[in-house]
Amino acid sequence: MRRVTGKQVVDLTAEQFTELRAQYTSVLLDVGTGDGKHPLHLARKHPDQLVIGLDAAPDNFRKTAGKAAAKPAKGGLANLVYLWHAAEALPPELRDIDELHVLMPWGSLLRGVLDTEGAMLRQLAACCRPGADFLVTLNLHAWRPPVPEVGETAEPTPESATEVLAKAYATAGWQLEAAAYLTPEEIAELSTSWTRRLNSSRDQLDVLALRGKIA
């Protein structure tokens, strides 16, 4: 696996990953991590959890990855790892994830989590253990007006998500159990830079959270 430690990219072997994950009670994977602030927040809050940020664009998280890889005395976090991979081509060594987050996806990641064929959802499910929790948060401004990635999908509501989207998710092994708009406090609690950036440019930021379990 390609692990980014700042300017450097090193190979994280399957053995090293197994050794690393054995030191923690659970593993959380944040796909499309952007600048990596969400996993940084989680890794600080839960030192007993291994937190992995993954993104197709390594420059987005290079700075945070450099800080995380520093010695603990210099503010580094041993339980925080950043990987440079696309959600369409996940490394096979990435297995037994206990919790999956996909926050504010855009581009092919947004297309992938809305795709009723479920190709990307299936790949993401394959790296999780059965019963893993998932959280997907959709920036509803992607439908106002619709960006090309949303295709024919209408803006989801809590009702339509649990009826329509849930069926597509189920075929890919994702059991969608709850869909709800997030309050400003809940959005802030995610600690993502992207929500902060969007919030500063809008009176109101509308985000729909989808939660459930991987079958």
Ligand SMILES: C[S@@+](CC[C@H](N)C(=O)[O-])C[C@H]1O[C@@H](n2cnc3c(N)ncnc32)[C@H](O)[C@@H]1O
């Ligand atoms: C709007 S940003 C959100 C970043 C972060 N989750 C947040 O909330 O601040 C979307 C991120 O998804 C990443 N992304 C888009 N398509 C991807 C894919 N196919 N695989 C992995 N990452 C992808 C982009 O590089 C970008 O960093």
